[in-house]
Amino acid sequence: MKIKSTIWLLPLLLFACNKEKSDASKSSDTMVFTDTTQVVKHIExxxxxxxxxxxxxxxxxxxxxVADNKFQLQGQAQVFEATFNWVVEDGHNELKKGYVTTDAGAPEWGKFDFTIDVEKKEEYSTLNLILFEASAQDGSRQYELPIPLK
Incomplete structure (x- = not known):
């Protein structure tokens, strides 16, 4: 009787041992070692x-x-005769104004790149640049684009 029970237990033990080995081989991929150190790097x-x-x-x-009182502007404009105007205001006064010529006129989009050098009259005022197209009829501002200068 002991031999019969031993014969039955032997395959059962072999099967159980093989099962544990296959599970152990699968879990070895996710093993965590306690002697490793995590390094955190702050990247700007x-x-x-x-x-x-x-x-x-x-x-x-x-x-x-680009400097304390200097700003560089780049972009594209679709304006008549490839020219548009700009003005820098502080909310009360026009501090500086001018015009820019793009590399193509309407209906094309012409590229522009220019620099403005402007100082605040009052320390806590906010400068705003306004790009606009001047009306061919009366010179009024059309298509104003306000841009805060910070």
Whole structure:
């Protein structure tokens, strides 16, 4: 009787032992060692999100502060005779104004790139640049695009 029970137990034990080995081989991929150290590195983001401004006549307009009172503007304009005007205001006064010529006139989108050097009259005022197309009829501002200068 002991031999019969031993014969029956032997395959059962072999099957159970093989089952554990296959499970152990599967779990070895996810083994965690306690002697490892986690290193956390703080990485500064090099990509700066650039805000773009646009309306019907201006698109992809970006402003970059290149010095204390100096700003570089780039973008595209679809304006008559490839010329548009700009003015810098502080909320009360026009501090500076001018015009820019793009590399193509309407109906094409002409590229522009220019620099403005402007100082605040009052320390806590906010400068706003306004790009616009001057009306051929009366010179009034059309398609104004306000841009805060920070």
């Amino acid at each position: 983001l090099q990509n700066i999100i650039v805000k773009q401004y646009a309306n019907q006549r201006f698109r992809q307009v970006t402003v970059e502060k």
